[in-house]
Amino acid sequence: MVVYPYIPHTDEDREMMMQAIGIQSLEELYGDLGEDILLSDSVPISQGRSEDEVIRMVESIANRNERGIPFLGSGCYDHIIPSTVDAIASLPSFVTSYTPYQAEMSQGMLQVIYEFQSMICQLTGMDVSNASMYDGANALVEAANICVSFARGKHEVLVSPTIHPFALKVLQTWALGTEHRLVMLPEKNGVCDTSALGGMLGGNVGGVLVQSPNRYGFLEDYTGLSDIIHASGALLCVSADPMSLGMQKSQREWGADIAVGDTQPFGIPLSFGGPGCGYLAVVEPLLRKMPGRIVGATTDGKGNRGFVLTMQAREQHIKRERATSNICTNNSLAALMTTVYLSSVGWLGVKEAAHQCYVKSHYLEENLITLGGVELAWEQPFWCEFPLRFHDTKKMRKFIQELRNEHLFAGVRLQALTRCNEDELVLLVAVTEKRSREEIENYLAGARRVLR
Amino acid sequence: MSEALLVELSKKGRKAYCFPALDLPRGFEETVPALGEAFARKTDARLPEVSELDVVRHFTRLSNLAYGVDDGMYPLGSCTMKYNPKLSENLAKMPSFTSIHPLQDTSSTQGCLSLMYNLLEDLAAITGMSWGTLQGCAGAHGEYTGLKIIHAWFLSKGQAERDTVLVPESAHGTNPASAAMNGFKVEVVKSNAQGRVDLQDLEEKLDGSVAALMLTNPNTLGLFEKDILQIADMVHASGAKLYYDGANLNAIMGMATIGDMGFDVLHLNLHKTFATPHGGGGPGAGPVMVTSELRPFLPRPDIVLTDNTYSLEWNGEQSIGKTSMFWGNFLVLVRAYIYILRMGSQGLKAASEHAVLNANYLLWSLKDTFEIPYGDRCMHEFVASCQKLKDTYGISALDIAKAMIERGYHPPTMYFPSLVHEALMFEPTESESVETLDKLVATIKEIVKEGIADPEWIHGCPHNTVVGRLDEVKAVKEPNLRY
Numbered sequence: 061m062v063v064y065p066y067i068p069h070t071d072e073d074r075e076m077m078m079q080a081i082g083i084q085s086l087e088e089l090y091g092d093l094g095e096d097i098l099l100s101d102s103v104p105i106s107q108g109r110s111e112d113e114v115i116r117m118v119e120s121i122a123n124r125n126e127r128g129i130p131f132l133g134s135g136c137y138d139h140i141i142p143s144t145v146d147a148i149a150s151l152p153s154f155v156t157s158y159t160p161y162q163a164e165m166s167q168g169m170l171q172v173i174y175e176f177q178s179m180i181c182q183l184t185g186m187d188v189s190n191a192s193m194y195d196g197a198n199a200l201v202e203a204a205n206i207c208v209s210f211a212r213g214k215h216e217v218l219v220s221p222t223i224h225p226f227a228l229k230v231l232q233t234w235a236l237g238t239e240h241r242l243v244m245l246p247e248k249n250g251v252c253d254t255s256a257l258g259g260m261l262g263g264n265v266g267g268v269l270v271q272s273p274n275r276y277g278f279l280e281d282y283t284g285l286s287d288i289i290h291a292s293g294a295l296l297c298v299s300a301d302p303m304s305l306g307m308q309k310s311q312r313e314w315g316a317d318i319a320v321g322d323t324q325p326f327g328i329p330l331s332f333g334g335p336g337c338g339y340l341a342v343v344e345p346l347l348r349k350m351p352g353r354i355v356g357a358t359t360d361g362k363g364n365r366g367f368v369l370t371m372q373a374r375e376q377h378i379k380r381e382r383a384t385s386n387i388c389t390n391n392s393l394a395a396l397m398t399t400v401y402l403s404s405v406g407w408l409g410v411k412e413a414a415h416q417c418y419v420k421s422h423y424l425e426e427n428l429i430t431l432g433g434v435e436l437a438w439e440q441p442f443w444c445e446f447p448l449r450f451h452d453t454k455k456m457r458k459f460i461q462e463l464r465n466e467h468l469f470a471g472v473r474l475q476a477l478t479r480c481n482e483d484e485l486v487l488l489v490a491v492t493e494k495r496s497r498e499e500i501e502n503y504l505a506g507a508r509r510v511l512r
Numbered sequence: 513m514s515e516a517l518l519v520e521l522s523k524k525g526r527k528a529y530c531f532p533a534l535d536l537p538r539g540f541e542e543t544v545p546a547l548g549e550a551f552a553r554k555t556d557a558r559l560p561e562v563s564e565l566d567v568v569r570h571f572t573r574l575s576n577l578a579y580g581v582d583d584g585m586y587p588l589g590s591c592t593m594k595y596n597p598k599l600s601e602n603l604a605k606m607p608s609f610t611s612i613h614p615l616q617d618t619s620s621t622q623g624c625l626s627l628m629y630n631l632l633e634d635l636a637a638i639t640g641m642s643w644g645t646l647q648g649c650a651g652a653h654g655e656y657t658g659l660k661i662i663h664a665w666f667l668s669k670g671q672a673e674r675d676t677v678l679v680p681e682s683a684h685g686t687n688p689a690s691a692a693m694n695g696f697k698v699e700v701v702k703s704n705a706q707g708r709v710d711l712q713d714l715e716e717k718l719d720g721s722v723a724a725l726m727l728t729n730p731n732t733l734g735l736f737e738k739d740i741l742q743i744a745d746m747v748h749a750s751g752a753k754l755y756y757d758g759a760n761l762n763a764i765m766g767m768a769t770i771g772d773m774g775f776d777v778l779h780l781n782l783h784k785t786f787a788t789p790h791g792g793g794g795p796g797a798g799p800v801m802v803t804s805e806l807r808p809f810l811p812r813p814d815i816v817l818t819d820n821t822y823s824l825e826w827n828g829e830q831s832i833g834k835t836s837m838f839w840g841n842f843l844v845l846v847r848a849y850i851y852i853l854r855m856g857s858q859g860l861k862a863a864s865e866h867a868v869l870n871a872n873y874l875l876w877s878l879k880d881t882f883e884i885p886y887g888d889r890c891m892h893e894f895v896a897s898c899q900k901l902k903d904t905y906g907i908s909a910l911d912i913a914k915a916m917i918e919r920g921y922h923p924p925t926m927y928f929p930s931l932v933h934e935a936l937m938f939e940p941t942e943s944e945s946v947e948t949l950d951k952l953v954a955t956i957k958e959i960v961k962e963g964i965a966d967p968e969w970i971h972g973c974p975h976n977t978v979v980g981r982l983d984e985v986k987a988v989k990e991p992n993l994r995y
Contacts (some may be wrong), residue, residue, distance in 0.1 A: 061857070063717060064858070064859045064862045064863070065597070065733065065854050065855060065859060066595050066597060066787070066854075066855075066863070066943060067859075067862055067866050067943070068940070068943070068944070069866055069869075069945070069946070070635060073945070073946045074629065074869070075870055076946065077798070077870075079871045080873060080876055080877075081869075081872045081873055081875075081876045084863045086868075086869060087740060088866070089868045089869065089889075089891075089923035090764075090767055090868075091575070091742040091889075092735075092736035092738045092891075093736060093764070093768055094738065095742075096741055096742070096770055096772075097740070097768045097773055098767060098768055099766065099768055099772075101768065102766060102857040102858060103637050103638050103765075103766055103769070103859070103860070103861075104637045105634045105637050105638065105852065105856065105859065105860075106853070106856055106857065106887055107856040107857060108524060108853075108855050108856030108857075108858065109853050109854060109856065109857040111599050114599060114814055114850060114853045114854055115603065116796055117853065118603045118607070118846075118849075118850060118853070119608075120604075121623045121626060121627050122606050122608035122609055122623050123604075123608060123623065123654060124623035125609070125610055125612050125622065125624055126616070126619075126620035126718075127606050127607070127608060127612070128616070128620065130613045130616070132613045132615050132616065134615055135837055135838070135962045136613060136615070136838065137612050137900065138611075138613065139533065140532075141863040142527065142528070142529040144529070144568060144571075146562060146569050146605070147568070147574070148567075148568070148571040148575070150601070151571070151575040152575075152583075152653040153575045153576065153577055153578040153580045153581035153583055153791055154575050154580070154594050155582075155596070155601070155789045155791055156582045156583075156789050156790065157578050157579055157580035157581075157790060157791075158588055158591055158593060158747055158790045158792070158793070158922070159585065159790070159792065159793035159794075160578075160792060162579075162913070162917060162922060162923060162972050163979070163982050164914070164917050164977040164981070164982070165578075165579045165917050165922065165974075165977060166577075166578060166579065166792075166981065167514070167515075167577040167578075167978050168515075168573075168574035168575050168576065168577035168578030168790040169574075169578045169793070169978060170734065171574055171577070172571070172574055172792075173518070173792075174517075174993075174994070174995075175517060175518060175519070176995075177993055177994050178517075178519070178995040179557075179559060179995035180995045182559060182994075184560050185559050187994075188991075188993050188994065189993075190659070191793070192651065192794070194649035194653060194738045194794075194795070194841075195520065195649065195836055195837040195838075196654070196837055197834075197836060197837040198649070198835075198836065198837070204735040205693070215821070219809060224837075226834060226837055226838070227837065228835065229833050230833070230834050230836065230837065231799070232833050233660060233811070233832050233833035233834055233835055234544050234699050236660065236663070236664065236833065237664060237667055237694065237880075238833060239661065240695075240697030249970070251783050252518055252551065252838065254596035256771075261870075264769035277823075279547070279551050280812075281550050282679060283550055284823065290871060294609075305553065305555070305557075305806065307551075307552065307553060308547065308551050308552070308553055309549055309551060309552065309553050309554070310553060310555065312555075313553065313554060313555065319842075322837065327788075328695045329610040329611065330610065330611055330612060330613045331610050331612070331616070331843045332612045332614050332621065332624045332839065332842040332843075333613075333614025333615075333650070333838025333839055333840075333841050333842060334614075334649070334795075334836070334837070334839065334840050334841040334842045334843070334844075335795035335841040335843060335844065336792075336837060336838075337795075337841075340718075344718060345574050347991065351745060353793065354993060355993070356987040356988075356992055356993050357981055357987070357992040357993075358980070358987035358990075358992070359643075359986065360979045360980035360981060360982050360983065361972075361981065361983075362961050362980060363857075363977050364514060364696030364978075365514060365979075366514075366978075366979035367982075368559075368982045368984055368987050368989070369588055370984065370987040370988055371987075371988060371991070375683035375685075376652070376686050376689035377684075377686075378683035378685070378697070379685075379689075380685050380688040380689060380895065381688035381689060381692040382683070382692070382699040383689040383692070385655075385689065385692045385693065386652040386656055386689035386690040387650070387652055387687065387797045388650065388651065388652045388685075388686050388687050389650035389651060389652065389783065389790070389793055389794040389795075390650070390793055390794045390795075391649070391791075391794045391795040392791050392792040392793035392794050392795075393789075393791030393792055393794065393795060393796055394791075394794070396571075396792070400567065400571060402559050402560075403518050403528065403560045403562065403567050403570070403571075404528040404529040404564065404567050405528070405529045405531075405557050405559075406527060406528070406529075406559070406560060406561050407556060407557045407561075408527070408561075409527070409529055409530075409531060409561040410557070410559070410652060412531050413531055413609065414622070416531065416534055418544070418547070419534060419536065419540070419541050420534075420536065420642065422544045423536050423540055426932065427728060432639055432722045433753050435650075436797070436915060441548060441551060443545065446620075453672070454687065454954075459665075460617075463622075464617075467618055468962070469613065469617075469620075472615045477615075479826060491625060492562075493531060493532075496532075497535040497536060500536075
């Protein structure tokens with residue numbers, strides 16, 4: 061018989077095993093399937109290939125991608141990743157382990173998650189974090205879910221119009237067909253306009269979702285927001301790029317009840333957008349409303365510290381349809397990458413990277429504006445990404461093409477995210493600490509050729 | 513030896529990584545206005561301050577306190593802990609994948625898009641469905657997406673009254689939880705004495721309020737639902753849809769397709785069936801595949817191929833929208849695609865056959881040690897019961913599991929499904945050799961023997977791990993969830 065990859069059985073093994081269990085052929089194991097279901101032909105995919113053939117084939121697929129210097133952000137950022145991250149995230153006992161149900165033999169991963177939760181709490185200022193979510197958009201969905209479930213009769217969630225367009229789509233899909241309603245707040249000059257909020261709260265409103273830096277890269281001012289929201293009995297959820305928390309106020313400092321976002325900027329490569337790693341942290345009173353895994357420290361019979369999955373009475377395998385969420389598998393290995401990243405750079409490193417993003421993005425923005433023909437879409441403070449407005453689409457297309465000829469990806473077209481014609485002249489430009497002086501100057505040189 | 517928290521090893525001023533110095537023109541930095549007072553952070557975060565070697569040793573030691581398929585056998589039922597090929601790991605790290613931004617113009621991401629397109633084609637062929645989405649990040653996420661599609665289909669037909677999802681008693685907890693997250697009510701369909709769906713109970717519950725029946729086939733007892741075609745007819749005659757939970761697909765790849773069994777929607781767990789690593793609890797991938805009838809309801813964007821060029825198609829009025837931030841867990845998709853390329857059509861079939869052979873051999877080897885309540889044949893997994901051991905000798909499923917840890921094995925799934933008392937659910941997968949299975953059996957037999965002779969020993973297991981049985985009540989009563 062043919063030897064198949066990753067199956068260790070020899071002919072002799074098969075014979076012996078079949079004899080033991082009393083069958084003549086492997087087909088007998090499928091007696092329950094019946095003639096109507098059993099396939100007579102093999103499924104129409106290709107035949108197996110050797111390792112070497114697969115390497116050649118996959119390399120040729122990968123080579124169809126064009127690599128460039130990304131000034132692209134919009135929810136996925138090209139930051140520096142210390143070598144420690146990939147080295148640790150490749151250790152086979154982490155990579156090939158299951159969710160740590162059996163605590164005594166899973167202390168390693170449990171402790172990693174405990175450290176991850178701790179770091180998320182430190183960055184956001186919140187009391188408790190879970191073990192990770194799929195991505196930032198799904199973390200936002202779970203936050204909305206908390207908002208409509210923490211108290212009876214709450215069905216509505218007020219949503220900032222400046223959250224990431226894709227996160228908004230994911231949120232809308234969550235509400236589809238359910239009793240949950242999303243109500244959009246107004247937008248003014250590129251930020252969420254919260255002046256009318258007072259009149260919109262109360263009744264069925266369970267919470268308010270906002271994002272800073274927002275979809276344009278602007279920082280939003282939430283001064284006084286939590287007081288108004290809390291007075292109405294609703295919750296405030298602030299979504300934030302976690303690296304921005306090296307400079308801007310933490311969710312706790314804004315008075316938020318729920319903090320969400322994606323830790324992709326911390327040690328997780330672009331990878332065509334996935335996997336990322338959602339984070340979700342809350343104030344203590346919401347602990348039992350949290351979705352997903354939570355790791356806690358406890359002791360064994362001898363008093364040794366150990367870690368376990370805890371607060372499981374919230375979860376699907378215990379509570380089934382009454383669980384706080386359906387999430388089971390989350391993004392542990394990505395959370396580990398973030399944990400190793402933060403362990404490597406430390407708080408000073410987070411602040412340094414955040415500061416360099418701020419300074420470098422302002423350097424590019426100032427120099428671009430000076431060229432004329434483009435402007436900042438609105439006058440608002442930004443952190444590492446800014447919306448550049450062109451005067452006509454032809455110029456904008458030429459700009460993008462000119463830079464691409466130099467292997468620079470100039471930015472994300474806002475219209476590609478929102479599918480709205482009114483956004484067609486806006487280009488979102490991100491500059492992280494990873495962009496070197498040379499790359500930025502090349503960008504400016506290309507821009508100069510088009511704009512001047 | 514237990515490991516300190518890294519932050520406990522901190523020393524002020526120590527660094528494991530230094531960012532390159534800011535290289536902008538001299539003096540520019542000072543001209544950038546500081547962040548306004550209203551926006552600026554006032555508090556510090558406490559993160560480790562350690563050297564690079566501290567980081568490496570800390571996490572390497574922690575990895576020594578973890579246990580993966582690479583360490584040893586992992587017969588965890590319903591989780592399909594098969595070998596994760598190194599080839600997939602190596603190729604998924606190619607910079608031509610990892611350095612690609614999701615929002616690059618599609619003309620520069622033809623490699624990624626072609627891989628995703630070809631993976632969808634293969635998955636459609638393997639499952640016998642029309643098309644699908646790769647946005648699902650895990651099994652439960654796929655369930656959520658699939659049920660959302662069913663929900664949208666009924667809404668489009670003006671049948672909002674179909675607000676109930678049926679799940680069998682033996683269903684995974686995610687099934688009812690995903691239904692609830694979609695706003696559905698959940699009703700449980702009984703199992704019959706043979707461990708399969710009770711057709712009479714199903715008939716009674718299939719009224720005009722039912723939107724879907726969710727099934728795993730083979731079910732969580734490791735039994736094939738023989739009546740599947742009849743079940744499909746019943747469900748469809750009532751106007752409802754049939755949902756396939758792909759958790760147990762590893763039993764039947766290449767033997768039957770899900771489409772032929774009459775299912776309308778399914779999700780796959782690429783991190784089970786298609787050999788991508790579990791990563792200590794993710795990231796996984798949960799693609800959703802549908803029949804042509806439901807195709808317009810799939811999330812956007814779709815991946816389309818026209819004139820040899822792949823693009824993202826956003827249009828589609830009936831689409832449920834979007835379920836993940838970008839296009840899905842791409843690097844997990846890469847690994848699954850590589851596995852399919854390696855195995856090919858015959859290889860996937862062989863994987864299923866050997867998974868089932870291994871499970872039956874293990875069942876046969878253990879049938880005198882445990883009770884096997886649902887007969888002497890199984891598909892890729894089976895459920896054993898320790899009830900008799902418990903009644904006679906006080907040895908519980910938990911005791912057996914903890915003693916297996918003591919002997920260096922990851923235990924089977926415990927206390928699931930709840931239909932079986934003192935349940936241990938074994939799934940050996942096709943990866944394990946007969947010698948490994950024989951050793952596992954010998955170890956389990958020794959454990960039982962020793963547990964009978966020395967109850968104190970088995971109740972105290974594990975003895976030689978870094979920690980003993982942990983106080984879970986204390987963990988809940990006195991939550992310590994961060995440093």
